[in-house]
Amino acid sequence: MSKFAVFGHPVAHSLSPRIHLAFGRQLGIGLQYEAIDAPPELFFEALEAFAAAGGAGANITLPLKESAFGLSATTTERARRAGAVNTLARLDGQWHGDNTDGAGLVRDLTGRHQLDLRGRRTLLIGAGGAARGVAPSLLDAGIADLFLVNRTPQRADALADALGEPARVHPRHIGDLRELGEFDLVVNATSAGRGGELPQLPRSLLGMRSVAVDLSYGEAAIPFMAWARAHGAYRAIDGLGMLVEQAAESFALWHGERPQTDEVYAELDARHAALVTAD
Structure with missing residues (x-):
């Protein structure tokens, strides 16, 4: 089963594991997804340990996005325009960076x-x-x-x-x-x-x-x-909404299929969903 994670500091609050596991259920794709707290000075070591344990892809959140750009062996055009990476994919033993934000x-x-x-x-x-x-x-x-x-x-x-x-x-x-x-x-x-x-x-x-x-x-x-x-x-x-939609973009990069996002909103905790809009 493929391993994925979100790296940030702090990151315990992240809804990314719930979102990606919901995408996996929707499309019948088995995966593991965890949140890894990594302060900037330990990010490289944490990412390498994750790769050594079979990590196939990672989302990157604050305050590590610019560091992730520097650690990427190759980057997409949109990541280069941003100078920041929020999505990493492990290919041929190297990290490839993108930005779906x-x-x-x-x-x-x-x-x-x-x-x-x-x-x-x-x-x-x-x-x-x-x-x-x-x-x-x-x-x-x-x-x-x-x-x-x-x-x-x-x-x-x-x-x-x-x-x-x-x-x-x-x-x-x-x-x-x-x-x-x-x-x-x-x-x-x-x-x-x-x-x-x-x-x-x-x-x-x-x-x-x-x-x-x-x-x-x-x-x-x-x-x-x-x-x-x-x-x-x-x-x-x-x-x-941005979190869910960028996650769907990341999921498509890793798995080759973009999930539907409407179903995921219904699965999110009500206290988060209540903050989405104030019309």
Whole structure:
């Protein structure tokens, strides 16, 4: 039976094992899937031990996505554009890296939530592995200007350079938020919600038709979702749908068949599902 895992730090909260096992049942594919906690300094050793034990593929979550890119022998074009990897496949004794985050986010927003992303003035908060994973796909989906903000300006600048579209992509310091005006789409790609705290986000970012999206889900998404609702966002969406859709993309890479995702939502814990939208 093939072995798979999700690596992160922390990772005990992850729904990925439940999701992938549900996909396996749906398609009649037997597999093992576990969550492995690996702090950044021990990630390489943990990944090698997993490979030695027969690991065939892995999902990578915070804060290891950029490290996974560096450990990959080869990478897909979308992983290279992101400079981050969230999916690893073991082939010919080497790790091959891909990034399914952006595809998962866009599929969730445009499919399940029926959003038209074209022409949306967009703010992306954060410049780490999560932000890197979704930025290229948002641009490909037809958003208008993409503003990148981060506490460390150099990281926002580096992401903007990697995206290579200076006419559409604008790096800014997080302290400039009050000057940027209203956005059609605000995406939180930071992990600040895990500690229950968010950067100071001005109310002026949101209008009556603004959509706010947190790439986290469950308890980690509560602070941003609460901020968005309190300040009048038209819709507030957490990252549960993105998690399921990117998992389906990863599953297809490993097994050659993409599962249906609608069935999986029904199997998820109600306390997570209740946080998906606030229409």
